[in-house]
Amino acid sequence: MTTPPDVSAADAYCWRLACRHYENFTVAAGFVRGRLRRDLARVYAYCRTTDDLGDESGTAARARLERWREEVLELFAGRRPAHPVLLAVRDTIAHYRLPPEPFLDLIQANVQDQEVSRYATWPELRAYCMLSAAPVGRIVLRLFGIADPGATPLSDDVCIGLQLANFAQDVSVDAAKGRTYLLQADLDAGGTAAATRAHCERARTLLASGRRLEAMAPWPLRLQLALYRLGGLAIIDAIARLGYRTELQRPRVSTSAKLLVLARAARQSLERNGDARTAEIA
Secondary structure, eight states: OOOOHHHHHHHHHHHHHHHHHOHHHHHHHTTOOHHHHHHHHHHHHHHHHHHHHHHSSGGGHHHHHHHHHHHHHHHHTTOOOOSHHHHHHHHHHHHHTOOSHHHHHHHHHHHHHHHOOOBSSHHHHHHHHHHHTHHHHHHHHHHTTOOOTTHHHHHHHHHHHHHHHHHHHTHHHHHHTTOOOSBHHHHHHHHHHHHHHHHHHHHHHHHTTHHHHHHHSOHHHHHHHHHHHHHHHHHHHHHHHTTTOTTTOOOOOOHHHHHHHHHHHHHHHTOTTSOTTOOOOO
8 A cells, every 4th residue: 555645754754753863773673674664663753752742842841741642642533643743653553453551651751750850769760660661662562563461571671671771871961850760768878879870770680671572572673672671781881880970970882882782682683592581691
């Protein structure tokens, strides 16, 4: 079936948006062809647009997110959307029969960011991550046709682990926005560096679930998952080299480290029968 011109233009917009913001997506998408490649770009563009409405709208963020929620609800009710990202993702939702919950959860996470600037305990933060990170993995599992019920909690672990690594990396960035994702209990017990280290240790444990998840996935997804897992571990290693003082300096993963991550991800994703219990490769 020929794609209508307006949807083709919307897809071009989604592709540019996804590639501009998600470096690992650009790499992994090169190994996916046809409809799936397009659908992944649409989903990532939706995530980016939702996050931008929350992070870049200033005092208008809450109102814009509520309007975005209304547009998404209208999409699931069968109305034709006007926004190019929703116009494109509508076809993906229909093709895979995706439920509205993960799309709405991502909006709710950004609404929560307007209302909550700190978290006291790990259960509180994990509940937030189940809105802000886990839905992306759940959508991707559906796109790749992974129906094993055991894959969902593993995907949640990987997504939350990666988000924790990013929180630990972005302590100074978040502070400039008037918020912190470091736990107040950890801060009270040992200060910023100790709280950052605690995030990294949680992240490392959660990312270890990636090896078992990768064993369930077809090769293109195994590569993408390995990139995220190893990329998250590379961020954690960079944080450790700074002594976990990311409130003073935002750590960066060097180009050579990124190339090593890519090489390891490619090798491990080809190991179909590898030891899924191994959390990381030295």
